[in-house]
Amino acid sequence: MGQLRWTYLDDGGTHYNVGLFHGERSGHVMLYVNSSIVLIDFSILDTKKYSLYIGEELCDVILEKKNGNFAYGLIPDLKADTVLNRLRKKRRLSDNIKTLTFGFFLISLIVSLSACMINTVS
Numbered sequence: 001m002g003q004l005r006w007t008y009l010d011d012g013g014t015h016y017n018v019g020l021f022h023g024e025r026s027g028h029v030m031l032y033v034n035s036s037i038v039l040i041d042f043s044i045l046d047t048k049k050y051s052l053y054i055g056e057e058l059c060d061v062i063l064e065k066k067n068g069n070f071a072y073g074l075i076p077d078l079k080a081d082t083v084l085n086r087l088r089k090k091r092r093l094s095d096n097i098k099t100l101t102f103g104f105f106l107i108s109l110i111v112s113l114s115a116c117m118i119n120t121v122s
Helices: 083-121
Strands: 002-009 015-022 029-033 036-041 048-054 057-066 069-076
Touching (some): 015 057, 015 069, 029 048, 036 048
Antiparallel strands (some): 029 036, 048 057
């Protein structure tokens, strides 16, 4: 039986215990977050992906069949249109604007100082 457990830590510092049980012969799948069962599916004998929210983060649980065996993954979906991903995009844009503003200020300062030094030497 495939049995995995992940600890997911969200941006606010909250810990989530995510567990997966996958029967090798039956293919039955059970997924839980903390102590609550969030998904039960039957006869999963090939690759499958489930999406679920863990706190405010949309995550994909992937069951991938490779060479007759299953590999499992828990991956945050950073591309989906969710509230958290929109906030991240705004934060990145704000950070980029701040970086460009600081860079422009720094270059302006260097050019000004260089011009003052040239005028002082002349």
